[in-house]
Amino acid sequence: MSDAPSRRAASGTEAYQLDEQVGFLLRRASQRHIAIFNAGIPELTPTQFAALAKTAEIGPVSQNELGRATAMDAATIKGVIDRLAARGLIETGESPTDRRRVMVRLTSEGRAALARLIPSAQAITEATLAPLTPPERAEFIALLERLG
Amino acid sequence: MSDAPSRRAASGTEAYQLDEQVGFLLRRASQRHIAIFNAGIPELTPTQFAALAKTAEIGPVSQNELGRATAMDAATIKGVIDRLAARGLIETGESPTDRRRVMVRLTSEGRAALARLIPSAQAITEATLAPLTPPERAEFIALLERLG
DNA sequence: TATGATTTGTTTGTGTGCAAACGAACCGGG
DNA sequence: CCCGGTTCGTTTGCACACAAACAAATCATA
Numbered sequence: 001m002s003d004a005p006s007r008r009a010a011s012g013t014e015a016y017q018l019d020e021q022v023g024f025l026l027r028r029a030s031q032r033h034i035a036i037f038n039a040g041i042p043e044l045t046p047t048q049f050a051a052l053a054k055t056a057e058i059g060p061v062s063q064n065e066l067g068r069a070t071a072m073d074a075a076t077i078k079g080v081i082d083r084l085a086a087r088g089l090i091e092t093g094e095s096p097t098d099r100r101r102v103m104v105r106l107t108s109e110g111r112a113a114l115a116r117l118i119p120s121a122q123a124i125t126e127a128t129l130a131p132l133t134p135p136e137r138a139e140f141i142a143l144l145e146r147l148g
Numbered sequence: 149m150s151d152a153p154s155r156r157a158a159s160g161t162e163a164y165q166l167d168e169q170v171g172f173l174l175r176r177a178s179q180r181h182i183a184i185f186n187a188g189i190p191e192l193t194p195t196q197f198a199a200l201a202k203t204a205e206i207g208p209v210s211q212n213e214l215g216r217a218t219a220m221d222a223a224t225i226k227g228v229i230d231r232l233a234a235r236g237l238i239e240t241g242e243s244p245t246d247r248r249r250v251m252v253r254l255t256s257e258g259r260a261a262l263a264r265l266i267p268s269a270q271a272i273t274e275a276t277l278a279p280l281t282p283p284e285r286a287e288f289i290a291l292l293e294r295l296g
Numbered sequence: 297t298a299t300g301a302t303t304t305g306t307t308t309g310t311g312t313g314c315a316a317a318c319g320a321a322c323c324g325g326g
Numbered sequence: 327c328c329c330g331g332t333t334c335g336t337t338t339g340c341a342c343a344c345a346a347a348c349a350a351a352t353c354a355t356a
Contacts, residue, residue: 016266018201018218022276023181023194025292028219030174031343032296037171038344046171047312053166064334070166071176074335076313083311100321100334118164128170131294140295141170143288146279148176179313186314195342212304222305224343231341248304248351 033128040124041117047072049121051080052089052106052114060105062095089113181276188272189265195220197269199228200237200254200262208253210243237261 018024037046044052047070054070055061061069067077081104084090089110095101106114129137166172185194192200195218202218203209209217215225229252232238237258243249254262277285 016201016269018198018205020289021269021273022289022292023178023185023273024198024219025289025296026174026178026181027194029292029295030171030178031219033171033174034343045311046175050166050172053164057166062334071172071179072312073314075315075337076311078336079311079313098322098334102335121164121169125169125171128295132291136291139287140291141168141173143280143284143291144170144173144177147276147288148173148180182313193341210304220342221344223307223345224341226306227341227343246304246352250305 033124036127037124040120040127044113044117047076047080048084049117051077051084052110053118053121055090055104055106056111056114060103062098062101063092063104066104084110181272184275185272188268188275192261192265195224195228196232197265199225199232200258201266201269203238203252203254204259204262208251210246210249211240211252214252232258 034046037049041049050070051066051072054066058066058069063077063081064074066081067074070077072080081090081092081102085092088107090104091107093103093105095103129140132140182194185197189197198218199214199220202214206214206217211225211229212222214229215222218225220228229238229240229250233240236255238252239255241251241253243251277288280288
């Protein structure tokens with residue numbers, strides 16, 4: 001159905017094909033992953049789950065520090081924490097040593113939810129990588145880590 | 149600094165390390181790319197540029213079709229088109245054959261802007277992939293395409 | 297041709313994601 | 327001790343991204 005690769009744009013747009021650009025491909029892969037996540041864990045967003053999991057990993061943390069650990073800026077992590085707290089999965093308190101800090105820690109409910117959801121999260125990771133063979137998955141993850 | 153890989157979480161969270169999950173890595177890589185894009189092309193968002201470039205590729209299209217071609221749903225593409233039209237880079241009109249359709253085409257301004265920005269866009273792609281060697285870049289793109 | 301299903305676009309609501317501007321608290325050097 | 331720089335958190339404003347619900351137009355087929 002036509003000579004696709006040597007396709008020439010009508011105007012002066014040269015050989016810029018959107019579908020070959022990393023940025024576009026990254027966005028599409030993220031979208032697909034998020035769709036898989038929403039199907040597997042409907043009760044939490046990927047971002048909320050990330051904050052929950054990271055809090056479990058690194059224990060009680062200040063809000064901004066948790067944001068840094070999960071790649072969310074101060075404005076974003078605030079909303080995420082507010083919503084998790086409203087659901088009773090985490091709780092916030094003041095720091096004994098720094099009055100500016102808002103400390104974040106899991107509730108037992110949060111801990112239970114996390115334990116319950118981790119298998120689903122692992123399945124989601126696998127489903128996302130399903131189109132690749134196991135060695136390809138490892139390779140992909142390794143390359144992706146270096147682009148962070 | 150400690151036995152990192154065999155690190156054991158205090159609670160029952162088992163071996164779920166956020167920083168190893170594809171979803172998290174995809175989000176981080178996207179964030180980095182978007183930051184590079186914003187620095188290289190401050191006047192347009194990556195999404196807006198994608199819509200502009202795709203419109204140039206596939207000529208006059210209906211709004212929803214352009215959305216499909218750029219991986220944006222109907223609600224999203226509408227906002228993007230509204231903003232591009234407000235800037236005079238594209239213009240919309242009615243379809244002669246289907247009264248529901250909103251046809252989208254580049255203005256000469258849009259065409260000029262695109263021609264001017266494509267080199268920057270290419271530089272942005274390269275900068276995003278800079279941490280990888282050329283063969284790794286090709287490999288990464290190939291794997292990423294299959295995760296779309 | 298009627299009519300039911302599909303498609304196109306719109307609107308609303310929620311959730312990231314980031315820039316910018318701000319006040320409060322902390323920290324270091326003089 | 328004071329003072330300037332930094333960090334912590336908040337708020338506002340804008341831009342995706344998607345679900346859900348909707349009206350209008352088109353299509354398929356009985």
